[in-house]
Structure formats: structure tokens, C-alpha cells
Amino acid sequence: MKKLKIPVKVNRHFLSLIIYSGIISITLFTTCFVTLIRGRTIELDRVLQHLAIQSEVQVYNPTVIPKFVEQRPLRYEMKPDFRCLSWSTNQVGSGWTPENNYHVFFIDYYVPPDKKAIICTTPALATILDAVLKKPLLYKIYPTDYGLHVRVIIGVSEAVKPCINLTGNVNCVSPILLQQAVVKYEP
Numbered sequence: 001m002k003k004l005k006i007p008v009k010v011n012r013h014f015l016s017l018i019i020y021s022g023i024i025s026i027t028l029f030t031t032c033f034v035t036l037i038r039g040r041t042i043e044l045d046r047v048l049q050h051l052a053i054q055s056e057v058q059v060y061n062p063t064v065i066p067k068f069v070e071q072r073p074l075r076y077e078m079k080p081d082f083r084c085l086s087w088s089t090n091q092v093g094s095g096w097t098p099e100n101n102y103h104v105f106f107i108d109y110y111v112p113p114d115k116k117a118i119i120c121t122t123p124a125l126a127t128i129l130d131a132v133l134k135k136p137l138l139y140k141i142y143p144t145d146y147g148l149h150v151r152v153i154i155g156v157s158e159a160v161k162p163c164i165n166l167t168g169n170v171n172c173v174s175p176i177l178l179q180q181a182v183v184k185y186e187p
Contacts, residue, residue, distance in 0.1 A: 040137070041081075042070075042117045042150070042183075051143050068141040084120035087184035092149070094178055096160070096170050103160045103170065104153050109183035111148040117185045119152060125180040129155075137181070152181045 047068045054066035092108040111117045119139060129135045138153040154177055163172040 040119045040121070042119060042139075042141070044117060044148075047141050047148075051141070055143075066143055069138070070141075071136045071138045081118065081120070083118055083186075084182070084184055086187075087118065088187045089182055089184050091178075091182075094174065096174075104155050105174070105177045106154070107152045107178060107181060107183075109150045109152070110144075110146075111150055111183065111185045113147045115147075115185040117148075117150065117183060119150075120182045120184055122180050125154070150183045152183060154181060 050068045051066045054064060058064045058066060090110040092110050094105070094107040096103045096105055119137070121137065125137075129137060135155050138155065140151045140153070142149040142151070160170055163170055166172065
């Protein structure tokens, strides 16, 4: 009985194919199943009551802009939530803004009226904000004529200086930060 000898070229191509398919499958798994599975429900009844009270104050003081601000650590309320995979989203804008003498990254979303909403974050963002930076997730909700404007603020100002030093542009981490927190609403 003769032993079958496989040429070295076939082994290299086969090994490369296995490595590339492994990388692709890990990437697909993380983007589809891990990145948006954690969520925090926005209690819109409480938000709307708070905005209604501020609207009454606005009648007497027109300079008051009604808004609802929530700031709590992620670790207490974060859990897997598959609504993050199936609900709709409508991103309005994003960018960096100076706030309190340092830059913060914000993402703006629109939520239609009378729809339940949820903020979906990645496990990476939850870990970085809670364990490393000791910061809570901050979001602001403003009423509009056609629904609610939700601004999620990701306070990772520590990323600005290395980004400017390496590339000369503050936006080098913006594509990564855009995927870290998403506001979804029921279809």
C-alpha cells in the first residue's frame, strides 16, 4: 500500500482558505450576534411626563428648552435583548462636540411618536465605560414636531488626543464609535 503524498502548495492554499473562512465567520458572528444584543429600554411614559412638565414651564419662560437627560451606569441594566436585531432605527447625525473643556462623541436618532424605544450598546462599550473609564452612558431626549430626538453621548474623550497625534484628524475613531450605541424603535 502506497502512501499518498500531498504537495506543499495544496496545504498552504488549504490552510489559507481555513484561516480566511475563520476570520470571516468570526466577523459575521460579532457583527450579527454580539454587537447589538445588549439593550437599555427607554421608559417613554416617564420621559413624556417629564417633557410635559417642562413644556408647562416653557409657557412662562420661553428660553427653557424641554429635554430629558438620563445618566446611569450600564452594568446594572444591560442584558441580552434581541429586539436590538429586529427593530428599526433612524440615525439623524453624529459628530464631536466640545463639552466641559473636552470633546465628546454624540449620535442623534429620531424616534417616531407613540413607539417604544431601546438603546442597544455593544459589550465593548459597556466594558469600556463601566470598568475602564468609570463613566455612565448619557442620553438626552428632545421633543420635536414629528416625534422624539434622542442624542446618545459617548464620553470617550480619551480617544481624541491619540487620534489627533496619529492621523491629525479627530474623526479617525468615528466609524467605530457609530456602531457602539444604536437607538432602535418598534416597527
